[in-house]
Amino acid sequence: MDFLLKNARIIHLDPPKIEEADIRIIDGTIADCGQSLRPKKSDEVIDLSGKIILPGFVNSHTHLYSALSRGMPSPKPAPRNFIEILQEVWWKLDEALDEESIYYSALVGAIEAVKFGTTTLVDHHASPNHVRGSLDLIKAGIAKVGLRGILCYETTDRGGMKKRDLGLVENERFVIENANNARFRGTIGAHASFTLCNDSLRKIGELASMYDCGVHIHVAEDRADVMDSIENYNTDIISRLAALGLLRKKSIFAHGVHINQKQFARVEKSGAWMVHNPRSNMNNAVGYVPLNWYGEHSALGTDGFPADMFDEAKFGYFRNAESDHRVEFSRLPAMLQNGQKLISQFFGRSFGTIVKNSPADLIVLDYNAPTPIIHQNILSHFLFGINSTMVQHVMTDGHWIVWNHQLVEIDEYAVMEKAQKVAAKLWKKMNK
Numbered sequence: 001m002d003f004l005l006k007n008a009r010i011i012h013l014d015p016p017k018i019e020e021a022d023i024r025i026i027d028g029t030i031a032d033c034g035q036s037l038r039p040k041k042s043d044e045v046i047d048l049s050g051k052i053i054l055p056g057f058v059n060s061h062t063h064l065y066s067a068l069s070r071g072m073p074s075p076k077p078a079p080r081n082f083i084e085i086l087q088e089v090w091w092k093l094d095e096a097l098d099e100e101s102i103y104y105s106a107l108v109g110a111i112e113a114v115k116f117g118t119t120t121l122v123d124h125h126a127s128p129n130h131v132r133g134s135l136d137l138i139k140a141g142i143a144k145v146g147l148r149g150i151l152c153y154e155t156t157d158r159g160g161m162k163k164r165d166l167g168l169v170e171n172e173r174f175v176i177e178n179a180n181n182a183r184f185r186g187t188i189g190a191h192a193s194f195t196l197c198n199d200s201l202r203k204i205g206e207l208a209s210m211y212d213c214g215v216h217i218h219v220a221e222d223r224a225d226v227m228d229s230i231e232n233y234n235t236d237i238i239s240r241l242a243a244l245g246l247l248r249k250k251s252i253f254a255h256g257v258h259i260n261q262k263q264f265a266r267v268e269k270s271g272a273w274m275v276h277n278p279r280s281n282m283n284n285a286v287g288y289v290p291l292n293w294y295g296e297h298s299a300l301g302t303d304g305f306p307a308d309m310f311d312e313a314k315f316g317y318f319r320n321a322e323s324d325h326r327v328e329f330s331r332l333p334a335m336l337q338n339g340q341k342l343i344s345q346f347f348g349r350s351f352g353t354i355v356k357n358s359p360a361d362l363i364v365l366d367y368n369a370p371t372p373i374i375h376q377n378i379l380s381h382f383l384f385g386i387n388s389t390m391v392q393h394v395m396t397d398g399h400w401i402v403w404n405h406q407l408v409e410i411d412e413y414a415v416m417e418k419a420q421k422v423a424a425k426l427w428k429k430m431n432k
């Protein structure tokens with residue numbers, strides 16, 4: 001189906017700009033964007049007067065496998081630090097995952113994401129007792145909703161070398177099989193350098209080099225990760241990653257909470273991406289770095305929190321605002337928009353722009369602004385007015401997948417009812 005969207009009010013976050021235009025969509029691509037476009041015979045014409053249009057958002061670091069953890073019983077005694085949070089919560093959860101719970105985690109995570117206006121998920125998956133084929137289950141859940149994904153498996157030494165190798169093979173298989181996929185691509189996943197020996201990191205770096213697909217890894221999320229490198233390898237974490245081939249273009253480094261400004265600059269220079277996850281960092285109380293340390297290659301992720309990128313940007317802004325290093329208003333929206341640049345590198349198409357030849361991944365917002373919206377104040381509306389409940393329609397690849405806040409092809413209530421049963425089973429298995 002071809003569409004002509006009339007009277008669209010298009011918002012660009014970086015640099016902030018408003019444009020009134022008509023948008024023609026043919027075969028999943030923006031075929032034209034301009035003034036007073038005339039309908040063609042094949043066009044379905046949709047009048048978007050009064051609505052706001054933005055490119056679909058990207059969640060640049062997340063863990064769909066945690067989607068069924070919401071509300072599960074807390075461990076007792078409560079974890080006292082980051083390592084205990086991993087051991088007592090996330091590593092118990094990922095070990096309990098099976099085929100059904102992996103698929104439902106991805107499906108419900110993707111359903112929530114699209115209703116928030118997020119159209120691409122950069123996922124970091126772990127399920128140590130169901131490694132082989134796990135990325136296909138995540139892909140199936142995301143594909144069912146109609147979103148795009150950049151997927152990987154968190155390779156780690158924590159379950160021994162046999163399981164490490166399963167992780168490496170799963171990453172390589174997925175990268176190869178999806179090398180030309182329009183909606184999915186693979187990258188090489190690694191948990192964090194403190195759960196990987198040099199031999200493992202070298203193998204990960206070699207795969208990333210072979211397929212030019214980067215490495216998706218947690219970096220310096222907690223001080224423990226940085227100290228491991230110094231104490232056990234006598235080098236700083238970024239130098240260790242660089243020496244073993246992980247510091248490279250397209251690599252995605254999540255967090256960076258405990259590296260210094262010089263190390264941030266080194267990552268930036270390499271072309272790797274740093275992904276800031278403000279809500280997760282605050283929740284785990286791992287620390288904070290000034291936002292002006294993040295370079296041009298920096299994006300926003302939710303690290304397993306629901307993919308509400310409006311919320312993530314706001315939390316990031318407010319955390320920054322109360323810090324001693326407050327940065328300019330525009331930094332968070334710019335980092336959010338950078339996620340679209342990140343995925344553009346993987347797909348080889350220009351996401352995040354509403355111009356001729358861009359992919360038609362769009363969100364339509366119903367925002368009845370109480371004050372004028374002009375170029376100079378868009379970001380104020382974005383941070384203090386607009387929110388994800390205003391996402392009315394969502395299109396990916398030229399298809400409407402949310403219309404009037406409802407999923408077009410999925411019975412959301414039936415999925416959530418089933419997911420609740422799967423979650424209850426998963427929690428029971430965790431506690432065995």
Ligand SMILES: [Zn+2]
Pocket residue numbers: 061062063124218254303304
């Ligand atoms: Zn993470």
